[in-house]
Amino acid sequence: MNDLIRAGIKRMFRVKTLYVCLAVLFFIGGLDMIKESVFREPGRSLPDPGGYLLSGFLAMVLLSAVFITSFLGDEHQYGTLRNKIAAGNDKFRVYVSSFIVCHAAVMIMCGFVWLQTTLLGTLLLGGYTYTAKELLLLSLLSFSGFTMLTALFVLIALCVQSKSIGSVAGVIAAFAIMICGVMTVQVLSVPAFSPDYAGGSRRRLFEFIRLICPVSQMISFSDGMGAESMLISLAGAAVLLASGMILFKNRDLR
Amino acid sequence: MEYILKTDRLEKKYKDFAALRGLTMHVPAGSIYGFVGKNGAGKTTLIRTICGLQDVNAGEYELFGVKNTDRCISRSRRRMGAIVETPSIYLDMTAADNLKQQFDLLGRPAYDGIGDLLNLVGLGDTEKKRAKHFSLGMRQRLGIAVALCGDPDLLVLDEPINGLDPQGIIEMRELIRKLNRERKITVLISSHILDELSRLATHYGFIDHGRIVREISAEDLENACRKCVRLTVTDISALTAVLDEMGIEYRITGRNRADVFAKPVLSRITRQLDRYGCDLISADVRDESLEDYYISLVEGGSHE
Numbered sequence: 001m002n003d004l005i006r007a008g009i010k011r012m013f014r015v016k017t018l019y020v021c022l023a024v025l026f027f028i029g030g031l032d033m034i035k036e037s038v039f040r041e042p043g044r045s046l047p048d049p050g051g052y053l054l055s056g057f058l059a060m061v062l063l064s065a066v067f068i069t070s071f072l073g074d075e076h077q078y079g080t081l082r083n084k085i086a087a088g089n090d091k092f093r094v095y096v097s098s099f100i101v102c103h104a105a106v107m108i109m110c111g112f113v114w115l116q117t118t119l120l121g122t123l124l125l126g127g128y129t130y131t132a133k134e135l136l137l138l139s140l141l142s143f144s145g146f147t148m149l150t151a152l153f154v155l156i157a158l159c160v161q162s163k164s165i166g167s168v169a170g171v172i173a174a175f176a177i178m179i180c181g182v183m184t185v186q187v188l189s190v191p192a193f194s195p196d197y198a199g200g201s202r203r204r205l206f207e208f209i210r211l212i213c214p215v216s217q218m219i220s221f222s223d224g225m226g227a228e229s230m231l232i233s234l235a236g237a238a239v240l241l242a243s244g245m246i247l248f249k250n251r252d253l254r
Numbered sequence: 255m256e257y258i259l260k261t262d263r264l265e266k267k268y269k270d271f272a273a274l275r276g277l278t279m280h281v282p283a284g285s286i287y288g289f290v291g292k293n294g295a296g297k298t299t300l301i302r303t304i305c306g307l308q309d310v311n312a313g314e315y316e317l318f319g320v321k322n323t324d325r326c327i328s329r330s331r332r333r334m335g336a337i338v339e340t341p342s343i344y345l346d347m348t349a350a351d352n353l354k355q356q357f358d359l360l361g362r363p364a365y366d367g368i369g370d371l372l373n374l375v376g377l378g379d380t381e382k383k384r385a386k387h388f389s390l391g392m393r394q395r396l397g398i399a400v401a402l403c404g405d406p407d408l409l410v411l412d413e414p415i416n417g418l419d420p421q422g423i424i425e426m427r428e429l430i431r432k433l434n435r436e437r438k439i440t441v442l443i444s445s446h447i448l449d450e451l452s453r454l455a456t457h458y459g460f461i462d463h464g465r466i467v468r469e470i471s472a473e474d475l476e477n478a479c480r481k482c483v484r485l486t487v488t489d490i491s492a493l494t495a496v497l498d499e500m501g502i503e504y505r506i507t508g509r510n511r512a513d514v515f516a517k518p519v520l521s522r523i524t525r526q527l528d529r530y531g532c533d534l535i536s537a538d539v540r541d542e543s544l545e546d547y548y549i550s551l552v553e554g555g556s557h558e
Contacts, residue, residue, distance in 0.1 A: 003359055080344060254307075
């Protein structure tokens, strides 16, 4: 398994997709922060870098889907998964090592967003107004949330043996998760006196979605449900990982 | 005889289609085993199965003496290199990077030998050219180099000459011969291009509708396909006595039939047969090619 992981990590750094994803994250976060600090209107207060952190994570949902389905889709397309099996690795090892490599790539993106936002945010925008506890919670939630998302995208990428279909399915899933997460937080933030207020079973449904959806967890991270959300995400990752392994093991590879 | 690969009544179904129907075959160590069959006969299904890409529904196989039901089967696959349908290479990498990737995968600590491998398959001068810019023949050769990274004892090649130009076919043939001769690698090569296989194989397995219809060594096949005269007589014992007396090589192929491997003077044979009261009914010249042999196997049932 170590050989598979080592080979996967080396390939991860050899492919362009990771660097393209990091460049996109820079354009979304870093460049915007530079623009904001240079062209700000006089008298207008600077935004909190925490907002850039969240927008970076939102972009990462899509980018991690793109990276994983492309990275593992290539293995299907080039037939190189066969080399791994023929080199004496069973499907279980191939699946787990693919998950670990993809998780490492997503964590690199996550680290990049953190580093970029913290450095540029401190230098250009004056630093976070979030407390240290809030930042720690957000980092833990991003770790658990992206672990679950990685498990989902790896499942799609390895069990759908066509790179193009897998990529489209991954991107659709990423958009669905993003829309669902943002919409849920919006619905739940409507004040009780508003006619659009969601009450009763509808509210309970949205609260449940907020609890399990990594995007809504990250957006509403300061609502005091951090530990519960993290555990749910990690449990979800474990379920997705196990389901993916069973599906992959019982599938005939092309 | 020592066998590197043995299969026993393998069965594989894809929904309603049975791709393997009790396939039994034996690949001797050190051989170049030509796996012959038309498209859809089950060649690739068998190769996928022994490579561990899919499981069978029934039957079993042994690879290097390890059964497929044994937990160690994955480890025994380390002694095998394979190209299944298309070469398994990263098209966005150079030839050397592809080999480095495979070395990493196999846990080989250093990249020693990559240059030698590239030279062996004739890709020593590709430098920074990415595999996506390679010709089909170059990709096939790179695929073989990747398969050779683990110093395999068995090389499985699924239709390696498909789509190659004449020069590419010659190079591929020479490479396979070299690997078999110099590195003592057993080669299982599937193809439906019989003429090409006949220049390479030391053993054959003819597959049709998911079953091996005949396994035969190249020597036996050559004998079976030798030019001969088929004599049909009224009394086979009389014919054998006459042919023995005349010192002519022959093979009895039926109750009143024999193939004679010489240019017999029929009038002399007829005169001799008269002494035994035996009549010569017919004499047909037979010149069978590998293609004829294959067709008679898959279309005419058993070959006599």
